[in-house]
Amino acid sequence: MYKKALTSLTILFFMMGFITCLNDILVPYLKSIFSLTYAQAALIQFCFFAAYGLTSIPFSKLIEKMGYQKGMVIGFALAALGCLLFYPAVLLHTYALFLAALFVLASGIVLLQVAANPCVAIIGPKETASSRLTxxxxxxxxxxxxxxxxxxxxxxxxxxxxxxxxGVVYPYFLIAGVLIVIALVLSKINLSGMESAQADESRWQDVLKEKGLLLGVIGIFAYVGAEVAIGSFLVNYVMEISHVSETQAAPLVALYWGGAMVGRFIGIFTLKAFAPAKVLMTHALLAVLLILVSMQTTGTLAIATMALVGLCNSIMFPTIFTLGIKGLKDGQEKKGSGLLATAILGGAIVPLLTGLLADRLGLHHAFILPVICYVYIAWLGLRNFTKA
Structure with a gap:
């Protein structure tokens, strides 16, 4: 059952990453189609990630009642519906409808996130939770x-x-079909052993009083905000520096996210060999250094250093998440996961503020906001390391 559950969850995580990252392609695409400013284009990420702030806690309550598996099946179905809503948005050529479709799609992803993260953490030994989630x-x-x-x-x-x-119709129809198939397959698999046997009688306020969780919530807000802000404007950043087309710049977004992928596979081992909090602090400090170098340079060096921030991002989410829920009592993981997922709202706020800065100061200087986010994460890692 353990292997079957972990396999199902890894497929789920793949689809969540795939769908979320397509927003980085939608930003320059819809920016060009509708002639948007940076701030207006940032509404794509705002509407997508706002779903985390609005639905994470309600979905956590839903999962408490119906369990992880049913929650994930509904999440896939809701995400598929959001993909299908792109069709009327294209027919009516209305930017607001695209944003509404993205909100529905994101709501499905939120439900999957709230269900999947604690599942990975609790299906094996607590000592290797960070490694497993990584x-x-x-x-x-x-x-x-x-x-x-x-x-x-x-x-x-x-x-x-x-x-x-x-251009978005057929790709998102294809994704909808894949999501529906996964939902049907997942509904047939017996994953009942994943459900927590410990009932949770605590209130949401009691869970949030755990200081480690509260700091983790802020950490997730900062991490997701910084990561999404960079990813959202990386195509435009590359175009501005090297004067290439959107199609030519897009593969560099893949390098940014590819760095996170490579770093996470490496992180499976480094998080076992070293204290997770120390690894988190080191990665955050490297991210700060790379962005500052990119902001002060031009050409290939500026692009390469910004893309390498993806490597630094690699272990941040799983490490902040597991550090956040570490002090919770048995059975409180669902509430803790809901609160941490709410903090993914940072992906709505930070890119929007970065877009506003870019419209006023230029894109090069707007990345100071992600720098501030990574400074906090470095402090969070230091605090947990010295406390251990």
Whole structure:
């Protein structure tokens, strides 16, 4: 049962990464189609990640009642519905409808996140939870690595001949079909052993009083915000520096996410060999250094150093997540996961603020906001390391 559960969860993580990373292709695509400013284009990520802030806790309550497996099946179905809603958005050529479709799609991803993260943490020994979640996140990163190539070929390649954003219809219909098939298969697998036997009688306020969880919530907000802000504007950043087309710049987004994938596979071993908090602090400090170098340079060096931040991001989510729920009592994982998933709202707020800065100061200088986020994460790692 353990292997079957872990295999199902890794497939789930792959699809979550693939769908989420396609937003990085939608940003330059819809920016061009609708002639948007950076701030307006950032609404794509805002509507997608706002779903985390609005639905994570309600979905956590839902999973408490119906269990992990049913929650994941509904999550896949809801995400498929969001993909299908791209069709009327194209027909009516309305940017607001694209944003609404993304919110529905993201709501399905939220439900999957809230169910999947604690599952990976509790199906094996607590001592290896960070390593196990990092492995699952590595397949999430594989999805984010593949998505830019998929998006560049099926979506961005037709940008010059596209008027009504019709390039997104068939790719998202294909994704909807895959999600529906996965939902049907998952509904037939017996994963009842994943459910926590410990009932949770605590209140949400009691769970949030755990200081480690609260700091973890802020850490997830900062991490996701910084990662998404860089990924969202990387195509435009490369275009601005090297004067290439969207299609030519898109593969560099794959390198950014590919770095996270490679780092997560390496992290499976480093998180066993070293204290997770120490690894987190080191990665965050490296991210700060790389972004500052990119901001102060131009050409290949500026692009390469920004893309390498993806490697630093690799172990951040699983490490912050497991450090956040470490002090919780048995049975409180679902509530803790819901609160941590709510913090993914950072992916809505930080890119939007970065877009506003880019419109005023230029994209080069706007990345100071992700720097601030990584400084906090470095402090969080230091605090947990010295406390251990």
């Amino acid at each position: 492995m699952a996140q590595a397949f999430n990163s594989l999805g984010t690595f593949v998505a830019p190539f998929f998006g560049a070929y099926f979506i961005l390649s037709g940008l010059t001949n596209s008027i009504y954003a019709e």
